[in-house]
Amino acid sequence: MVDLWSGGVGTIEDLDEDSRFAEEFEDRFDAALKSDIPPMTPRPNLSTATMTCILLDEHNHLIWGDPRFERWIGRDVVDMDVCDQVRANGVEQLVQTTDQDDHPLILAYAPIGTARHWPIPFKIDREGSGAGIAIGALSLAHLSDALIETARAAGLTNLEARVAAALVSHGHMRRAGAHCGVQYQTARKAASAAMRKLNVSGQAQLVRKMSELVTSVSPPREDARNLLIDIFGFTPREARLALLLAEGHDRKESAEIAGLSNAVAKDVFSCIFEKMGIEKAPEIPRVVADAFLSALFARADQHALASLPGEREPLRILHRPDGSVVAMSDYGPKDGRPVHILHSSMSTRYPFRKVVRALQNAGFRPITIDRPGYGLTDDRADADDMDDLFAAGADDVRLVCDWLGIKRIDLLTRGGAFAALATARMHPDLIGRAVVINPDLLQEHCTKRSGTLGLVRTGFERFPDRIESMLRWTGSQLTPSRIAKLIDKTLKTIPADAQSLSDAESIADYQRSFLVFATSRISGIFREQRGYVTMADVLGLQDGRDWKLLIGDADPIHDVAEMIPFWRAKLPGASIRNVQGAGRYMELSHTEAVIDALNGAIA
Secondary structure (H helix, E strand, C coil): CCCCCCCCCCCHHHCCCCHHHHHHHHHHHHHHHHCCCCCCCCCCEECHHHEEEEEECCCCCEEEECHHHHHHCCHHHCCHHHHHHHHHHCCCEEEEEECCCCCEEEEEEEEHHHHCCCCCCCCCCCCCCCCCEEEEEECHHHCHHHHHHHHHHCCCCHHHHHHHHHHHHHCCHHHHHHHHCCCHHHHHHHHHHHHHHHCCCCHHHHHHHHHHHHHCCCCCHHHHHHHHHHHHCCCHHHHHHHHHHHCCCCHHHHHHHHCCCHHHHHHHHHHHHHHHCCCCCCHHHHHHHHHHHHHHHHCCCCCCCEECCCCCCCEEEEECCCCCEEEEEECCCCCCEEEEEECCCCCCCCCCHHHHHHHHHCCEEEEEECCCCCECCCCCCCHHHCCCCCCCCHHHHHHHHHHHCCCCEEEEEECCHHHHHHHHHHCCCCEEEEEEECCCCCHHHCCCCCHHHHHHHHHHHHCHHHHHHHHHHHHHHCCHHHHHHHHHHHHCCCHHHHHHCCCHHHHHHHHHHHHHHHCCECHHHHHHHHHHHHCCCCCCCCCCCCEEEEEECCCCCCCHHHHHHHHHHHCCCCEEEEECCCCCCHHHHCHHHHHHHHCCCCC
């Protein structure tokens, strides 16, 4: 695979400084678009509270230990022979064991040099660590608080959420009930209600759904199959049946799909349960998820897992009439004036927390929604067949507002202008004021091709059939450090943006909104990028007087002289303000102007 990030005369971060590299990057981008692009590597979102490790020196003596390791696992399960093997060959290993509660557990053994990239802060207090070994573990069984929060966000009651979380941890309904302090029948009723609300059938599907919601990712089948073979010694047939069970099929269905008789399948199931050290099928989805997460954890890649910020999102999961899900966050307060912050075409619903606080202080109620095929929201089956490729999320805005009892909502966006326009066109009675920061242009109406994004868009224009595969690869290459460097390089000539994105919180918020693009549903990103390149025009509104456009004269992506006439034609009567010295991120650099515009003032 062609490497866009490094090679030749420089790295991608040097693009604005070295004209020779700009030419080389264009050549490499062309080559990348024409080459075979590997699948995107998922990057789950997990708190470091679910991870633990210890460090051993060259003699296998403890030199540092996370207290949780002893509480969860205990050092007696550490296999010193595996430590010696890893020390000898320098390659990490994943080994099956059990924790203190007899939950199946995967231990990751790795050289300390590799473990320095693990997302766990550890210290080495003595010399002799060069040949040391790190032993780490990651398990959803120890993520009960986040599981309960996620279940409550999906509309489950407190008891339903507690039972569902306990079922993930224990994989056994009686144990889940005992853990929650309720009778078996009460636990079953709570789990059945949870299944109905999450649109799943069976305990295994419930566990799998909970695991996916809390991590934002589902293990790719081929990766999971190979891990089951490596870790548990499964045969290919055993691995296939185990994955079918993990996906929520019962034993009879799994046997039929695999083409096995009941008698043969019965023996295979017995082997699966024995090798995994489990008793019930609902335990399998969590063990499969743990195996996949542990494999990412063991890698020498500090960005294989994206850790969550300290503040958790006020996530809610709603269901469309067909049972598919819509993810939204309502930041409150309930008596505030509702404003929907639409995410850009390349990010997800996570907003800048600084902007959320400013809106709340000004009397607004910020609400964000992942559009179809973004973040945690399921795509629509008909989305790719729509005439307007930016219109798929309009009905979800109505769904959210109806559920929240909101009769009218304002819009605020940067990078989602066409989605906002489609929403207002399809639901005019619902939309109040709309404030658009640096509204985008379709490729047909945009001649600016400078900078990294200009080169990328030119490549997409030349090879529209390669947009999906190229974005998958690009998404897998995004890491927090690369995003931070690109922010710095892109914005260094725009003082207003550089200052606005100089604090750690805003950078973390920006990174998070992009990193989820590498972990979950991303078909919406492909569709909207295809819309920019292939659509010649979009329908506007008959009356745009409630729309306020804020355009920075230093916007690095579009030309002001092209933006203004395009959007005047789409929004007759709209107020347009050209903000001197402003760049791309006016919600951060000119927050007061944005709030004034939402309140009807634009001068």
